[in-house]
Amino acid sequence: MKIYGVAILACCFLVGHITGDALGRLFNMNGNLGGVGFAMLLLVLVHDYSQRKKILMPESENGILFWNSMYIPVVVAMSASQNVKAAISGGWLALLVGVFATAACFALIPFIDQIAKKRSIKSA
Amino acid sequence: MKEIISILDKNGFVFALLIVGLIIYISVILSKKVTNQKVPGAAIAISIGLVLAYFGGDKGLASIPAFSGLAFLGGSMMRDFAIVSTSMGASFQEIKKTGFVGLICLVLGTLIAFIVGGTFAYFMGYTDAKSIATIGGGACTFIVGPVTGGAVGASSDVIAISIAIGVIKSIIVTISTPFLAKRLGIDNPQTAMIFGGLVGSTSGVSAGLAATDLKLVPYGALTATFHTAVGCLLCPSILYLLVRLLVPGSV
Numbered sequence: 059m060k061i062y063g064v065a066i067l068a069c070c071f072l073v074g075h076i077t078g079d080a081l082g083r084l085f086n087m088n089g090n091l092g093g094v095g096f097a098m099l100l101l102v103l104v105h106d107y108s109q110r111k112k113i114l115m116p117e118s119e120n121g122i123l124f125w126n127s128m129y130i131p132v133v134v135a136m137s138a139s140q141n142v143k144a145a146i147s148g149g150w151l152a153l154l155v156g157v158f159a160t161a162a163c164f165a166l167i168p169f170i171d172q173i174a175k176k177r178s179i180k181s182a
Numbered sequence: 183m184k185e186i187i188s189i190l191d192k193n194g195f196v197f198a199l200l201i202v203g204l205i206i207y208i209s210v211i212l213s214k215k216v217t218n219q220k221v222p223g224a225a226i227a228i229s230i231g232l233v234l235a236y237f238g239g240d241k242g243l244a245s246i247p248a249f250s251g252l253a254f255l256g257g258s259m260m261r262d263f264a265i266v267s268t269s270m271g272a273s274f275q276e277i278k279k280t281g282f283v284g285l286i287c288l289v290l291g292t293l294i295a296f297i298v299g300g301t302f303a304y305f306m307g308y309t310d311a312k313s314i315a316t317i318g319g320g321a322c323t324f325i326v327g328p329v330t331g332g333a334v335g336a337s338s339d340v341i342a343i344s345i346a347i348g349v350i351k352s353i354i355v356t357i358s359t360p361f362l363a364k365r366l367g368i369d370n371p372q373t374a375m376i377f378g379g380l381v382g383s384t385s386g387v388s389a390g391l392a393a394t395d396l397k398l399v400p401y402g403a404l405t406a407t408f409h410t411a412v413g414c415l416l417c418p419s420i421l422y423l424l425v426r427l428l429v430p431g432s433v
Contacts, residue, residue, distance in 0.1 A: 071266050078333070078419075085423060090333040094262050095415025098269035102411075105270050125267035130224045130385075131202045132264040135256030136328060137231035137345050138205075139244035144339035145346070146236070151306045151317070152343050156350025159298040159321035163291055163381045164358075167366045170290070170376045174283040 063114065063121030070101040187248045194251025202255065205230050222389040225352050228324065232346060240338065258332045265325055268384075269411055283372075284405055287379030288412045295321040295382070295413075296421050299347065304429070311426045312336040316344045318425070319417040323382045324348025326413035333418035352386035359390025368394060371401040378402035382409030 078093025085091065101122075108114035145152075190197045209227035213219055217226075235242030244253035254260065299321025300314045308314060316336040320327025320343065327344025330336070336344075359377075363369065368377050368391075378387045378401065387406040391398045 067263070067267050067270075071263055074266065075262075081419060091419035091422070092415040093333065093418075094265055094329050095411055095413075095419075097262070097266040098411040098414065101266055101269050106275070119270070122267050122270050125264050126270060129264040129268050130227065131199075131206060132256055132260050133224075133324065133345075134202050134205055134227045134231045135198055135252045136261050137228045137242075137256070137342070137349075138201075138235050138249075139238075139242040139253040139256045140232070140235050140342035140345065141240045141338035142232055142235040142238075142242055142342045144240070144337075145342035148306075148308075148339070148343040149346070151302060151308070152320075152346035153350060154306075155299045155302045155317060155321050155347045156354065158302065159295040159347070160351045160354045160358075160381065162294045162298050164362060164366065166290065166294065166380050167368070167373070167377055170283065170287055170380065171367055171373050173286070174372055174376060177283060 059118060060121035060124070063118035063123075064125070065121075066104060066108075066114070066118075067101065067122050067125060070097045070104060073097065074100055190248040191250060194249070195254050196251070197248065198251030198255040201249070201252065205234075219389070220357055220393070221353055222356055222385045224385045225349055225356070228345065228349050232342065232349070235342070242338075242342075261328065261332075265329065265410070265414070268407060284375060284379055284408075287376050287405065288408055289416075291380035291382055291409055292322055292326075292413050292416055293421075294380075296417060300425060308340065309429065311422065311429050313340045314425050314429060315417060315422040316340050317347065318421065319413060320344025320347035321351070322348070322413035322417065323384070323410050324352065325410050326382075326417050329414045330417040330422070334422055348383065351381075352383040355381055355383050355386030356389040356393070359387075360393040363394040368398070371398065374398040374401040375405045377405075379405035379409055382406055382413065384410065 074097025075093040077096045078090040081091040206227045210223040212226050213223040239245030241253055243249045296318035300318035303314045303317035312334045313336055315334055316327055316331035319330030324345045327348055328341050331341040367373050381387055384403055384406040387402045388399055391402045
């Protein structure tokens with residue numbers, strides 16, 4: 059049943075949000091600290107466990123996969139409902155950050171690659 | 183006409199599904215025919231969304247009555263739900279294999295992007311912790327930005343900027359990866375995983391690697407998915423708290 063998969067997804071989502079909210083309260087802020095991140099990690103663990111124990115049927119997984127495929131459409135709807143008019147003044151900021159953040163990440167690849175290769179030689 | 187608008191408005195969510203479907207249909211065609219698949223359809227679709235939002239009001243296109251359903255389909259509940267579901271594609275065993283180096287990439291990639299984004303934001307006049315964290319998150323991916331913004335309560339225009347940053351990043355990654363792959367040594371699974379983890383942006387990484395070497399796609403996409411998860415975990419929490427401590431007057 060597809061709904062089982064969706065229900066598991068819903069459960070992870072809610073537990074993650076409750077965790078994030080509790081953390082927010084702990085630090086005395088009205089916000090959700092990393093709730094989505096917690097929910098994602100939880101789903102990975104639950105999915106991994108259920109695959110090893112063969113609990114989750116492929117049909118149930120399809121319930122989660124449906125939402126997986128709705129991710130880009132939801133993001134498109136999200137961008138279409140933002141206050142873009144007010145954001146136009148920040149257009150240059152967007153371009154600069156986009157370019158420099160990407161360049162910085164690219165620049166790090168060879169360094170990490172070196173570390174990774176050294177480690178794999180050591181362990182071999 | 184009035185009757186039709188009232189029906190569309192009453193069934194806003196369903197109408198939103200139709201609109202988004204059309205936008206994506208057009209984007210996929212544009213991606214294939216105009217850019218020869220160099221720019222992923224997803225990036226074009228999100229850009230079209232942002233452009234359309236310009237013609238609306240403070241809720242973008244959703245400010246126009248018939249289109250109000252977009253605000254629900256793209257609202258925080260649906261968004262977070264759909265994003266959480268994407269983590270199912272990543273297997274825990276595979277992450278273990280990447281191990282320590284993978285973890286370093288994910289954390290370092292998030293940190294670097296966040297710092298670059300936050301610094302630019304600060305010096306370009308966005309000096310409150312909420313905006314800095316949201317723009318820093320946007321420098322990770324176009325998901326981390328709005329998730330961070332929603333969690334800390336940033337304004338919609340700042341969230342729009344953060345989406346735009348993520349989209350620009352994904353386009354740059356897609357186009358530049360095939361050209362830079364050789365120089366950066368992206369020709370084996372491990373480096374592909376490092377690349378995905380550092381750069382994030384699942385759509386950009388997948389499309390970029392597909393143009394480089396199709397065999398590398400799953401490796402890069404795997405760590406890139408986790409980049410978003412780590413970003414969603416760190417940006418609205420530890421990193422936001424740090425920004426609050428560092429930026430005077432925002433506490």
